[in-house]
Amino acid sequence: MSPAVEGQRVADMDRRARARLIQPVFQDPFSSLNPLARVRDIVAMPLRAQGNIDRADVTRRVEEMLARVGLTTEMGARLPTELSGGQRQRVAIARALVLKPRIVVCDEPTSALDVSVQAQILNLLAELRRELGLTYVFISHNLAVVEHVASEVAVMYLGRIVERRPTQALFHAPEHPYTKALLASVLTPEPGLGVPDVGLGDVMPDPANIPPGCRFHPRCPVAEARCATQTPPLKARPGGGVECLLVP
Ligand code: SF4
Structure with a gap:
């Protein structure tokens, strides 16, 4: 059975309606952003793809969204290669939120980032969830992160x-x-404890x-x-x- 959101079957929606409802944030901001596009164009793309939003409105909403994720207007003119990993993930979050979706699928959104930056991005996601009333489908192997956000x-x-x-x-x-x-x-920081044996044996699962x-x-x-x-x-x-x- 196809999933439904607020009574509407996702499979019955056209692509633009689905994009207004659900947006993704991918794991690796180094490969999920077009390296040849300016940040403001990357964030504007979902708005332009809707086809019915005028240029001035697109510019205003992009600037608002950049500010909301902690990026300056000046950064909008840069290429992704001119940003740090954390800043790139902020661009990816801005792109996901610029259409004001209800649901954001976050696929390991911090695992490609330095540990110090991970906390900043998690805090930003938590803030935006509160402010915008978002629902996250948060995919992660990091149990500490799951316990913190879910x-x-x-x-x-x-x-x-x-x-x-x-x-x-x-x-x-x-x-x-x-x-x-x-x-x-879960590994503990205690030296000498090693990797815990959880009794799962050596058989690797085969999805095929x-x-x-x-x-x-x-x-x-x-x-x-x-x-x-x-x-x-x-x-x-x-x-x-x-x-x-x-x-x-
Ligand atoms: S093999 Fe599956 S059903 Fe059997 S005890 Fe383990 S988890 Fe439960």
Whole structure:
């Protein structure tokens, strides 16, 4: 079934309507911005693509958006190659928000940045979410970032959501064995502790060859024989659910 937003099926929308509703921020601001385009033209592109916004309005909205993400008007005349990584990601965020979308898909938006800049971008995203009433679909492997930004977390394994819960519940009482392994695999700064053994073994998942039954069973430390043949049903939880044969 096609997802719907506020009762409207996304698949039924034309491209321009979908762009007004959902925008992306990609992982790598070094490759997601056209290196030959000026910053102001990059941010203006979604407005121009709508085809019905006059030039003065485009200029005004681009300048407003640059200021909102912490960039100066002068930076609008630069090329992406003349900006730092953090500034480039601000350009990518401005481009995503200039149409005032409801939903922003943030695909690992800080993982290509220096650690010191990551916090600035996360704070900026949090500020903009509050100010503009945005919803983020935030994709990340960094659990500390997920815990910091998310109100609800969906854990995926081989393309399937295996546990979805409110953030506090998931981090304090994970139920799915994969979620537990993920949380246990976080490295600590304590020297000498090494890499934690979370019991997932050496079998690497192959998306082209999904295992039968529970797709996690070849790696699951608590798998039973039935896990290789039975597909786990969704067990409802407040605000979500979990897919594991062993949970009540
Ligand atoms: S269904 Fe079985 S293999 Fe899958 S997560 Fe639960 S215990 Fe592990």
